Amino acid sequence: MKSPIHRLLFAALTAAVLPAQAGPAHQHGVARLDVAVEPNRVTLYLDTPLDNLLGFERAPRSDAERQQADAAVARLKDAEKIFRIDGAAGCKLAKVTLTSAALGLPTPAAAAPAPKDEHADLEGRFEFSCTSGARAGFVEVGLFEAFAQMKRIDLQLVSPKGQMKATLVRPTSRVALVR
Numbered sequence: 001m002k003s004p005i006h007r008l009l010f011a012a013l014t015a016a017v018l019p020a021q022a023g024p025a026h027q028h029g030v031a032r033l034d035v036a037v038e039p040n041r042v043t044l045y046l047d048t049p050l051d052n053l054l055g056f057e058r059a060p061r062s063d064a065e066r067q068q069a070d071a072a073v074a075r076l077k078d079a080e081k082i083f084r085i086d087g088a089a090g091c092k093l094a095k096v097t098l099t100s101a102a103l104g105l106p107t108p109a110a111a112a113p114a115p116k117d118e119h120a121d122l123e124g125r126f127e128f129s130c131t132s133g134a135r136a137g138f139v140e141v142g143l144f145e146a147f148a149q150m151k152r153i154d155l156q157l158v159s160p161k162g163q164m165k166a167t168l169v170r171p172t173s174r175v176a177l178v179r
């Protein structure tokens with residue numbers, strides 16, 4: 001049996017080494033963006049409270065809300081405008097996958113049941129094919145322009161050169177991929 005002190009220490013250590021994703025994720029105004037840079041591909045993973053995109057966190061109830069949700073989804077699917085990767089990398093948008101139970105994405109049949117609590121998220125995966133991903137020196141993130149409620153983006157970058165964390169706070173939009 002481990003002593004309570006041991007257990008406490010272990011809990012503290014575990015909390016310290018776990019990646020950011022494991023922490024309390026849902027904070028209005030804040031989104032998480034993981035960027036994985038590979039030689040022929042740059043993939044971005046977005047995790048955001050729905051509130052940041054829509055101002056509400058449930059299925060749309062009126063035509064106006066439905067239009068708002070459709071517009072937000074369309075903006076995210078137009079990912080070359082939202083994520084502008086350094087031209088040196090020669091990237092082209094390959095695939096966008098959006099998941100949000102509250103919005104019935106990907107399809108109402110396939111989506112998990114909407115969570116019962118008051119909050120809801122959207123997750124997006126944005127894959128770009130690149131001729132030389134390693135030459136991507138920066139990505140210009142257009143989420144603040146597109147979504148007024150988004151205030152901060154916590155980034156985690158993984159590239160062949162290593163890993164790093166970064167934070168974008170409105171109005172800054174450019175994040176360096178190499179240092």
Ligand SMILES: [Zn+2]
Nearest residue numbers: 049057119120
């Ligand atoms: Zn919420």
